[in-house]
Amino acid sequence: MIRFNYPYITGNEMSYIEEAIHNGRLAGNGEYTKKCQRYFEDRWGFKKTLLTTSCTDALEMCALLLDIQPGDEVIVPSYTFVSTALAFVRQGAKIVFADSGKKHPGIDEEAIEGLISPKTKAIVPVHYAGVACNMDRIMELANKYNLFVVEDAAQAIDSYYTGRDGVQRPLGTLGHLSAFSFHETKNIQCGEGGLLGINDERFMKRAEIIWEKGTNRAEFFRGEVNKYGWVDTGSSFLPSELTAAFLWGQLEQLDQIQRCRKDIWNRYKSNLNNLTEEYSIRLPTIPEFATNNAHMFYILCNNIQERTGLIQHLKDNGVMSVFHYLSLHESLYFRDNYRGEELYYSNIYANCLLRLPFYVNLTPQDIKTISELIKDFYGRY
Numbered sequence: 001m002i003r004f005n006y007p008y009i010t011g012n013e014m015s016y017i018e019e020a021i022h023n024g025r026l027a028g029n030g031e032y033t034k035k036c037q038r039y040f041e042d043r044w045g046f047k048k049t050l051l052t053t054s055c056t057d058a059l060e061m062c063a064l065l066l067d068i069q070p071g072d073e074v075i076v077p078s079y080t081f082v083s084t085a086l087a088f089v090r091q092g093a094k095i096v097f098a099d100s101g102k103k104h105p106g107i108d109e110e111a112i113e114g115l116i117s118p119k120t121k122a123i124v125p126v127h128y129a130g131v132a133c134n135m136d137r138i139m140e141l142a143n144k145y146n147l148f149v150v151e152d153a154a155q156a157i158d159s160y161y162t163g164r165d166g167v168q169r170p171l172g173t174l175g176h177l178s179a180f181s182f183h184e185t186k187n188i189q190c191g192e193g194g195l196l197g198i199n200d201e202r203f204m205k206r207a208e209i210i211w212e213k214g215t216n217r218a219e220f221f222r223g224e225v226n227k228y229g230w231v232d233t234g235s236s237f238l239p240s241e242l243t244a245a246f247l248w249g250q251l252e253q254l255d256q257i258q259r260c261r262k263d264i265w266n267r268y269k270s271n272l273n274n275l276t277e278e279y280s281i282r283l284p285t286i287p288e289f290a291t292n293n294a295h296m297f298y299i300l301c302n303n304i305q306e307r308t309g310l311i312q313h314l315k316d317n318g319v320m321s322v323f324h325y326l327s328l329h330e331s332l333y334f335r336d337n338y339r340g341e342e343l344y345y346s347n348i349y350a351n352c353l354l355r356l357p358f359y360v361n362l363t364p365q366d367i368k369t370i371s372e373l374i375k376d377f378y379g380r381y
């Protein structure tokens, strides 16, 4: 059987965990946590980063940092994971859902302006499949209407955006704040984990306090204050050193992992390319301003019946494939409160997008088998 996901292990994780145990310090904000954070800061130029127990937690920290209050509005794409919206809902925000683009599952940048009201506080673009949204357009709107931008960069490690100024910048460094995930399904993983990226200096000090249960503990350990105590709201958003040590074993091999993943992506693409004309299925497209970090490979079927049939055909032959999000505005939790328009493209991706198995240990033979099964299905369909 070919699984849909298989978390890749570099082989160094255990020795770093053993070292953390040997050092005798296992709570959060230790040496491995700092190592992981420094990696992001030094390599990609974040002003500050904080390791969290998940991307969901990092997004919740964003909602606290932006001081989201009941009645504030936050613009979020409907085609995304629950956490993108839920982190703000927990602070009482009203979620205003935006449609996806015609050519890409990410937010339709041109739909955003019509959703902005005097109550709008933030826009949360999601870099779906690690492919950048049009950040110049989004930041332009944020500046015009005085809004914050939180990038949901859960899938976007080591992916970039080239701005109108011709400069290429890492995703997660463009908005005021950003959130990454190290869930076992992501490119770099530690089971469950995440990271908050801070690009606006106004949030740096408070983020550290919110991260450590509303206390100024971090300042205390740096010797900047001589007592530490309760100074703000917050929670326990930091992971233990065991998690950080595992993550370090992955991060230091990012480039090797990325090379493998890009090879897998390119193999799928070249194997399946000729199906696009024959059967009018679509493969992922990467806009000029974006890069591809090989987070996932998906195909867009023509309709939901076709997709259901293909999932079954693959399953019957031992290959696990999965569809992705259901539109959040039509979810059980939200749909009774939804007052907006029909989100046409979001529903198309919800019904037609199919994700193929994608992990470092997938062999060229596996990819060939999967591609042949897809061709076989369309040949008969």
Ligand SMILES: *Cc1c(COP(=O)(O)O)cnc(C)c1O
Pocket (backbone or CB within 6 Å): 053, 054, 055, 056, 057, 080, 081, 083, 084, 126, 152, 154, 155, 180, 181, 182, 183, 192, 193, 194
């Ligand atoms: C995976 C993912 C999340 C959630 O990440 P966790 O680390 O599991 O909390 C949020 N948003 C998007 C777009 C994701 O893909």
